[in-house]
Amino acid sequence: MYIPFDELPQHARLWIYQASRPLTEAEQSEIKPLLERFATEWSSHGKGLKASARLLYSQFLVLANNESETSASGCSIDKSVHFVKELEQRFSISFFDRTQLAFLKEGEVEQVSLSDLKSKVAAGEIKQDTLYFDTLVNTYGELQASWPRPAGASWLAKYF
Template sequence: MYIPFDQLPPQARLWIYQANRPLTEAEQTEIKPLLERFATDWSSHGRGLQASAQLLHKQFLVLANNESATAASGCSIDKSVNFVRELEQHFNVAFFDRTQLAFLKDGNVEMVGMQELKAKVAAGEIDENTLYFDTLVNNYGDLQAEWPKPARQSWLSRYF
């Protein structure tokens, strides 16, 4: 069962997939109905999930499930991963590259490779107040309250 993204309860579980590039307007227009269809049909052991899906900042695919209604099972999570992999192929974009970090700078998402991080911190291009898109946020309430958040409030704090 599809739930509009802004109507999810705070405890709804999230899976955030970060694209390696911004999606074009045409791609966003094409992907939105696919996301809604997937959320509508997403199930766990034959029981429909109270699910939603959303694109944020042109670069983040967020799948969500109200776990208090029906928990996602391993099989249903596998279905979601397969769905995201299909999107990767169709749109020629990578959603599973964990070597890139995303920051909000001047209103835009800036991608920084893990291998570049120390140099960017040393040069002052990234500091403790730079807003970081932590893809490990796992519930809707935290996404609403603190996403993106200052790098010092994330696992990146060790670099400052």
């Protein structure tokens, strides 16, 4: 069952996928109904999930489920991964490259390779207060309260 994204409860579980590039307006227009359809049909052991999905900052695909209603099982999570992989093929984009980190700089999403992170920190290009899109955020409440969050308040704190 589809729930509008803005109506998710604070404890709703999230899965965030970072695209390898910003999606064009045309791609976003094409993807949005696919996301709604997936969230509507997403189920766990035959029971419909109370789910939602949204694109954020033209570069992040967020799937969500109200876990207090029905928990996502391993099979339903596999279905979501399969769906995201289908989007990758259809739009010639990657959503699974964990070697790219995304920061918000001057209102734009900037991707930085994990291998370049130390040198960017040393050069002062990335600081503790640089906003980081932490794809490890687990709940809708966290997303609303602190996403993007200062890099120093994320798992990247060890680099400062």
